[in-house]
Structures are given as C-alpha cells and as structure tokens.
Amino acid sequence: MRKHLITLDDLSKEQIISILEQGKAFKEILSRPIKKIPTLRGKTIGLLFFEPSTRTKLSFELAAKRMSADIVNFSASTSSLKKNESIKDTVMTLDAMKIDIYVVRHPSPGVPYIIADHIKGSVINAGDGAHSHPTQAILDLYTMWERFGSIKGLNVTIVGDVKYSRVVRSDISGLLKMGANITLCTPKTLLPRYVIDSRVRHTFDMKKAVKDADVIMGLRMQKERQDSGIIPDEVEYNHFFGLKSHLLEHASKDVMIMHPGPINRGIEIDGEVADSKNSVINEQVTNGLATRMSIFYHFVEN
C-alpha cells in the first residue's frame, strides 16, 4: 500500500518505535568500509526542492545513494516560483518518469499534500514552510532514544524561534506521542499565541528552563526576526534567551545539547556549548542519515 510521511500524525507510536529500532541497523551500515546496501536497487527517488537546502537535501541524497536507489533532482529556483509555475503540472511531468518516492521541500505549508494528490509514488516531506518536518523530528527522537533508551518521561527544553519553526511543530508532536515533558523558553513574540497542546509548558527564565532538563534543544534564530520587530536585536536576545555555558551549571551534568543546525554561534547558542562534550549536534547529522535510510526502507512501495 502507498504511504506518505507528511506529518508525524501519519505514524503511530508503534511505527515510530519501529523506525527508531531499525535505524540502529542502518547506522551500523554507515560504519562499514563499504557503506552501501542493495536494498533500493531499481527504485527511483525524486528530490523535489522548491527552496534552497543544503543539509537536508544532502542527507536525503546520501541516504538514497547508500541504499543504491537512483536519484533525480528537481530544484526549482525562486524565480520560477515567482512565476507561479503550477505545482500540479510540474509533478505530473515527473510522475510520467515513474518515480517511487518523492522527497519534497517547499516554502508553502501543505504542498506535499498537493503533490501526493497528483502522483503515484510515496511522498516524504522534507519540510513545508512552518508546517512540518517529520524526518527531522524522527532523527531527533532517535538521538534521544539511542542515548536514554526511552523517551517517556524525558524532560526536553526547547529554546529559540518556536513560532516559525516546522522543526518544533514536528518535534513537539513526536515527543508528546512518545511521552516526553516539554518546556519552551523563548520571548512571547516567538511563542505561538495559541498553544497547540496544553501539555507543553513555557517559561521566560532560562535558568528554570535548563534546570531539570535531560535534553536542551536550540533552534536557529532567523535574522529576519529582528528586522520585522519580533526581537530587539541579537545581543539582547542572546542575553536573555541564548544557550550560554554558565547556564549549563544549572543543568544536569549529562544534559544532552541538540540543535537541528545550522547554528548561529553567539545568538541562540554559544560556541562553547555547541562544542562541549554535552553537544550531540554532529551526531544528529549521522543519525539523520541512518533514520532517513530507515524511513526510505519503510516507505518505499513494493
């Protein structure tokens, strides 16, 4: 049966656990001298990136290559987006080329659904506007699961640009599904005005936010936020809401520092924290590759 991964709501808790568990097997492959398996031989994966992306695209591309799939790239420049090129026409052309899995990134929320309506293969959402980024959430869950063995009861603190983040939306959805406790710490202008789930707490005090945290996750602060008057400037933001090394004194010794990247050193996270032994930021990149392989394996249609 054809399946899509557009938001984490497309997966049950059991399916998430299955992807995490099997992710371990894929991570092992990445440590071999020949990091390639024949599993997706003969399958074609289309990478449809309607918005610039380096890291996520690279991760998907490498995951597909590690599994011996053929890859076709479709990157629409922003100029053709402005011409309002029809997404429907674009994907119908691609579908005539018999692609098995579409990895889609688009600046507009909901576009993966439009694409799913017009193609025969599976759609994996690689980020649609501020809506959803399920594979990032799965790699984040994997990183916590690998370290702690279970996510239930973990205290996860999220700092940074919550309101405009697709990563946070997906992370919160996944963490709640797995039973973690979530605390957000960010100024009110970067918090959603309407809380998605009453189980998510927030505070404006970083000391409190890090105190009992097992995991602290930083989010990239977009530069445009200060231009649009959402924060005064980066200096003030860093002063009150930056993840600074002295704050770690208040946190548990083994607290795990995560960040989906790319990081803004000295804004949402200090260099010392990003480079500390608590940081798993680079490990997340490896885990992203392993979990995306696991996701391909789960979502390729037979």
Next chain:
Amino acid sequence: MKIKSKIMEKVDIFRSLKRISHEIIEKNKGTENLAILGIRRRGVPLGEIIHKEIEAEEKKKVASGILDITLYRDDLSTLADKPKVNSTEIDWNVNDMNIVLVDDVLYTGRTIRAALDEIMDYGRPRSIQVAVLIDRGHRELPIMANYVGKIIPTKNNEVIEVKTDETDGEWAVWIAEKTKK
C-alpha cells in the same frame, strides 16, 4: 500447515553441531583467522554453539558475529510486509579471515548469496565457508555447503522447521507439508 514428523531431537542436533565444529577445525587447520558468523535468526544460536565448541576444543578465542541479510534480500519488492531489519554485528576486521557462515537450512541458496554480498561490503576475507544443519536440496543458485548436519531430500511443498531454544523454546527439526489455500 500439516506437521509430518520430527526428524531430529535435541541430542541429534547437538551431535551434528559437534561434528561440524570438528570438521571446521580440521579443514582450517586450527583456529587462526577463523570467524563464525551466524545468519539471523536461527543461524545465530546454531553459530553460538559451534563457536563455543570450537573455543572449548582448541582453548583459543575465536571471532564471532551476527549477520542480518534483510537489506540484501532479492525478494524485498515481492513481499507484502517489510521484514524487520536488525543489526549486523561484526566487530572485527573481515580482511584475510576465514569466515564460516552458519544457517539452519540450505534451500534455494538465496540467503547465502545475500550473505556473501554483505560480507564483501565489509572487506575481503581469505575464504567464506558455509555450515548448515539441514540441506534440503532445490538449489536455485550454484551454492554448496562445506559442512552439513543432515541431508534431507524434500518436496517443494514441504517445509523444514528448525526450532531452537532461543527462538522457539525447544530444540528440534520438523518436516511439515504446506496445505493449499
């Protein structure tokens, strides 16, 4: 599925494995560069027994590991449900090793084909040998076993079920007949 009869008891299985272990030592002139690699799932407990037997007999450490060939199967796209992927566990360098693959039943040869491909992705062993508890014939690929517990001629609609303590709570080999749906 219609159970026909029990072919081997626990004692028969262990006797065969002991003989295979001795043949492995003999063929490889000892245990130097030897490694025992069990294929998931039932090759794993069988491999462990052989591994223990060889270590006890030779009083030397011998490398061992587990191979999961799921991602190398050639029938993935024909299966309705995706089989669960487990980790392969090889924490030694395969280069120049004499690797003995252990599995429960040798049938079409496709599992061994997948295992050979996977091992090659780890490096270049000196040799790869195959040990199986049961060889039931019906090969679809030019593959043979170096060590065989028992050769059992079967019909295509028959099934050989090897039960191990670890996976099934008992040691036994059964032959059964597939009933038509």
Next chain:
Amino acid sequence: MNNVEIKNAKVLIGGKFEKTAVYICDGKITFSKPKGKHDVIDAAGALVLPSLFDIHTHLRCPGQEYKEDLDSVTKAAVHGGYTDISSMPNTSPPADNEALINYIKLEGAVFKRCRIHPFGTLTLGSKGERLSRMGLMKKAGAVGVTDDGKCISNGTIMMRAMEYANTHGLFIMDHAEDHDISANGVLNEGVVSEKLGLTGIPEIAETIVIKRDIEISRYLNIPMHITHVSTKRGAELILAAKKDGIKITFDVTPHHLAFTDEDCLSFDTNFKVNPPLRLDSDRTFLIDLIKKGLIDAIGTDHAPHADFEKEYPFDRAPFGISSLDTAFCLLYATLTVENKIPLEKWIGLISSAPRKLLGLRPSELEEGQRANIFIFHPKNEWKVDRKTIYSKGKNTPLQGKKIKGEVLYTFNNGKMVYPF
C-alpha cells in the same frame, strides 16, 4: 410574453406560506386567474419566494474577465435565485469614476437576466488617499461607495470620505480590516493556524476597525455599514453601538455561517477567504443573531477565481469563494435544515433588507407588484460540480458535493431568466 400560472406550490406572502396558485400576468404578480392562454408550471412540493438581492458581489469586470464576466456572473446570479446584485468596485481599473459605473450598468443590462447596482470606490483607485468622484458616480447610478477588499487606514481620510459620501446621500460600506495586523495572514489565527504553520489573521484585525468605525460614525453622525462581519466580538461591538443609537448596520456571509477554520485543516484553498473562516463559537453566535433577528443583511461576497489560482499552495492562493450559484442553498441547509430557523424568518435578509439598506424600491411578492420571484424546491438534491455552477469561478467548498434544495425557476420582471 406568455402569462404563467404556478400551481401546487407554497407561496410566501406577507411573511407566511400559503398554498395558492400564483400568476404572472404582463410581468406582474396576481392571484386571480387571468383570461386567455397561459403556460403552467406545476411546482408541487416547491416554494415560491421573492427573488434575492446580493449586497456584495465581485463582478471581476472590467479587467479580470478570466475569473468572471458579465455573462457568467448574471447566469450564476439567476441560477442562485438572485435578480439583483450589487457590484464591488475593486475591479481593474477600480470603479472610481462615472464612466465605469455607466459601463457596468450598460454592459450588465445586455444579458437581460438580472440588475446590477454598482458601488463606486470611496477613494481614487481604492488607494485610501484622494476622494473619488462620488457625486458623479451617484448620478450615473452608483448605489453606494466602499473601498471593499481594502480598508482606509488613515482616520482623517476615512472621515472626509464619509462626510463627502454623505453629502451625496451615498450608502457607505466598510471592509473592516487592519491590514498591518492581518499582514501576511491567510486564515484565522488560532489553534488551526498554529497547527498548519500558516500565518493567522487575528480576530482583532477586524474588531479594532469596527470599533474605530463605530466611533467615526458616532462622531460624524453618519450611517455606516460594516460588511462581512466574521467574529462574535465584532458583532457584539456593533450591537452595543446600535443600542447607543449609533447608525451602524452590518451583514454576514453564508460561508461564515456554514464553515469554520477547521475546514482549512485539509489545506483546501476553497476555504481560503477574507475575512477568514473563524471558530465554531463565532459561527454559532452569528447564527443565533439571525434567530433573534439582529443581523441587518446577508451578502455573499461572491469572489470567483480561476482554477489555476486556487491550485496554488494555501498561502499563495487568492482569497475568495464563488458563492452566487449556491448561496441560497447553503443558507437553506445551514439555517433552516441544520438550525431549524424557518425560511420566512431569514429570507428577508437577502431580499428586502438589502434593498431597504440601499434605499431602493421594495420588491415584494404582492398582488400587482413586478414579478421578481423564484421557485425553490427544498427536497431536490443536486450535485455541485463544474457543469452545475454557472459562475466562471468554480472555487466553492461545495465543489463535488451533493446539496439539498434546488432553484427551479427565476423570474425577473415576469420574464423567466432561469432556466436559460
């Protein structure tokens, strides 16, 4: 023109349904059988109703005929039971001078289906800067003025425009939206917008302007009409102002009575409309006001768009619902079937009330009146699809759905204008 007998139907006369035959004789209504030959319509099970008046229609012409033209919009209107529509001036170019008002009146009359009562802009080009030629537009036949689609943010200009419009006795309609607050919003700000990662339009974008408009109306003592009120809070503010004696009126749209922001969860752009679909608590509050008779009118805000435009992603698709074909059926399903409000209690909101607001001659279903009527069968089911919608804009949330209640015939001045 042949005279017509409509028999076996229930006829809405003086606010009550009566089972009687009704005749159209020389374009006029009569209840006594005329002499000579006449056509007979057996309307068993159907209702004979006064034809409808829409206070808020986007014609799209001149300038955007790919979305809608005068042929298609007049077809959609009479298919929906409307014989009169008020056109919004935000065309391309905007109707900010007497020439365009003349154009709409003359060209619209060509099709002889329904009357078009044009609105002119308050300001030149709807730019909110200089006043438009409101006096000459009125002379050419404009019934009111509005910068609909936009909202004059500068209080001084708004006050001057109102004073000048009032000088010429023009009906003033405002689209209440603070554009700085709604900014890039594409649907109601709330749990749904947060979930979808789409920028929301907060309730306050509407209510803050309603509050301002009330104050301006009070201060200048000039009547003003707020169109497509979508929020409970906005309606509450207006009702309170009315109690204070401020001359403020308002209308709501069929879609704000029928749908909520949760309908946007599927990213269906046919639910993208401005003002946005709000919460169920807003919706039920507005329905309750209709029950209590506290709403002044219902306007469709008919906003047709081309298919390809509504195929854009949700955040880039244009706002609007194509409404004229289905507005009455949707209202009937929502108000009468779902909420048990008798038809005779609310039909005035889309027939006599808008005429009264605009100061036009009433058109009642009475002996000797012009026969502006339509026949509606409440039990007939029909499928809304590309062929059964006559508007060029197929952008209705009802697309592909079956709906109960069908317009069978529409008569304009005694002439059958639907079916065509």
